[in-house]
Amino acid sequence: MNDFVDEARSRVAHLLRMANTTDDRLRAQIIEYADTTPEPPVISRGAGIVTTGCSRCLRTAWRQHDSEGPLWVCGTCGHVEPITMRCPECDVDMIPPRMGAPDRWECPTCDRVGSTLASS
Template sequence: MTDFADEARTRTARLLRMAATHDERTRAQIVEYAATTPDPPLMSPQGIHTTGCSRCRRTMWLQRDLWVCSSCGHMEDACP
């Protein structure tokens, strides 16, 4: 498979492919997980960094010098 074809796959398809399982219950859990969690941001040279949101307790992603919540959109300075 070419890189282009792999990049065209949905996040759900990639997760199911990585899991390499035929168990319908496990596959349904993976589909539910992909549908209810946000896509991570593009990886920066520093990698992906996460923390908990102080408002809604969901996941915050480090975006340059800001923490940005993937759920409520709350932002915090990464360098207090």
């Protein structure tokens, strides 16, 4: 099978193939899970997939980015929470990075920049 065929498969097809089971009850649970949870984000060039704990259900939330800025989306309960950053010098909300841009936040009043990604 070529890569294009694999990319064209649905999320349900990928999960069922990974589970590798013929148990109808388990297959139904996998299909229900895929239908009721958001899609994982596309892996970005700079950051890969970034996760945190959901503030509601404590499960995994993925970092995603829409036209208004970055946000956390829970993969289990679907809770959406915006990501914000305050300038430590001016105490104002920093301007989030544009969609597709590196994680570089800018202060609107001073030249300070920041990142939400922890450095190791």
